[in-house]
Amino acid sequence: MSETPSQDDELAGTEQPFVQHLMELRDRLLYCIYGVAVALIVLAIWPGPNGLIDFIAQPIRAHMPPDAKLIAVGVFTPFFVPLKVLMLVAVLAVLPWIIYQLWAFVAPGLYSHEKKFALPLILFGSLLAYVGIAFVQFFVLDKMFGFIQGFTPTSVAATPDIASYVESILSLYLAFGMAFQVPIVVMLLVRFGIVEIDKLKAFRGYFIVVAFVIAAVVTPPDVISQLALAIPMCVLYEVGILGAGWFLRVSKAPEDSEEA
Incomplete structure (x- = not known):
């Protein structure tokens, strides 16, 4: 056999x-x-x-x-x-x-x-x-x-250039598309043992600061777009922490699960 x-x-x-x-x-x-x-x-x-x-x-x-x-x-x-x-x-x-x-x-x-x-x-x-x-x-x-x-003053006609407009929104698409990957990054960091869930929870306050700094750098200089990027990043960070524990359990090797 x-x-x-x-x-x-x-x-x-x-x-x-x-x-x-x-x-x-x-x-x-x-x-x-x-x-x-x-x-x-x-x-x-x-x-x-x-x-x-x-x-x-x-x-x-x-x-x-x-x-x-x-x-x-x-x-x-x-x-x-x-x-x-x-x-x-x-x-x-x-x-x-x-x-x-x-x-x-x-x-x-x-x-x-x-x-x-x-x-x-x-x-x-x-x-x-x-x-x-x-x-x-x-x-x-x-x-x-x-x-x-x-x-915009009433004496000014706001007629943006299409090339400039497209460049601006494409950069926003890229920024938000990458920022919304926060849960994936968090779960992978925990899965490969780079950081522990408890440390992620302790880092929560610092991540809020990091999120607002990133939003201030990659978005236009208006408070609406900055808040619209920073707040979802903070929420998705919490989603990543919640999902990291579940992901760590379901992605274990069979031998590791039996030993646990």
Whole structure:
């Protein structure tokens, strides 16, 4: 009767030559490119680059005069800005597919109990990124531009440049998408033994200060966007602490669970 292989031997014999790793990486990158290309084609057909520009411009257009429009200062701005937005939205649309390809590349080097929690964690991280971007589009931008436009003198016509506007909101999308990954970072820090839950709880007051400092650096100089980033980061930090204990239990190796 053959013995069941131990957890230490689970990955024995799964090593691959370096060239084969490079070929696997090439294939995964090609899959990512194919996914982005499909998303580009679909989005170019509907709603199209102009439709995407109209959608992301809604928050600022809501606080401009009815007949006012965003302007294009650069000669090639009307051509390159919609393409830039189209590319970004295509990447965001297939973000779970891209992260899955990354996971599939490293999955052969993971133990079975690690594979069980890796994929749900990736999907949860993608969902948090989408929530952060949606929070910017449907709440933060509206409140931020309403606050800014309230300080515009009546003798001044606020007609922002579309390129400047897109750069600003893309930086906010990135900032909030990354900030909403706080629970993932907290749970991974606990899972890999870098920090203990008790220390995270003791660090709670310092994290609040760190969150407001980060918000002051990465957001525009208005109190609305800064609070809109700092407060969710503090809440998500608490969510990460609550989820870290559960995640630590469910992601243990079978041998560790039996010993416990």
